[in-house]
Amino acid sequence: MWVRAGEHFIKYIFDKPCDRSIDIFALYNHHMATAYVLINCELGSEEAIIGQLKSIDGVKEVHGTFGAYDILAKIESPSVEALREVITWKIRKIEKIRSTLTLMGIEGQS
Numbered sequence: 001m002w003v004r005a006g007e008h009f010i011k012y013i014f015d016k017p018c019d020r021s022i023d024i025f026a027l028y029n030h031h032m033a034t035a036y037v038l039i040n041c042e043l044g045s046e047e048a049i050i051g052q053l054k055s056i057d058g059v060k061e062v063h064g065t066f067g068a069y070d071i072l073a074k075i076e077s078p079s080v081e082a083l084r085e086v087i088t089w090k091i092r093k094i095e096k097i098r099s100t101l102t103l104m105g106i107e108g109q110s
Contacts, residue, residue, distance in 0.1 A: 032076040033083045034105035037091060038069040045096040046070050052094050058086045069101070080104075 041049050046064055053062045053073050061074040073091070077083040083104075092100055 039071040
């Protein structure tokens, strides 16, 4: 069953008919781990890489940039471990990405 919590819908799961003690508000207020990944890529591959990044679960924003880096991506995941998995095994494996620099967000400083 899906339950509305503000603007979000949360899947409400009952393991047993009598187990109804899930704290919906704790789930709703759960903070996501956030990282910003600065990417250098091969010349001319920026648009193709941006398209690939947008298709990865957890990638919330992608922007081409001027300066020392070619692309900036904002990544969100339920945990730091899940964030690391996305960056290491999905983003860094994209062909024609030369290097990345990851900046982790500090919870409570936004």
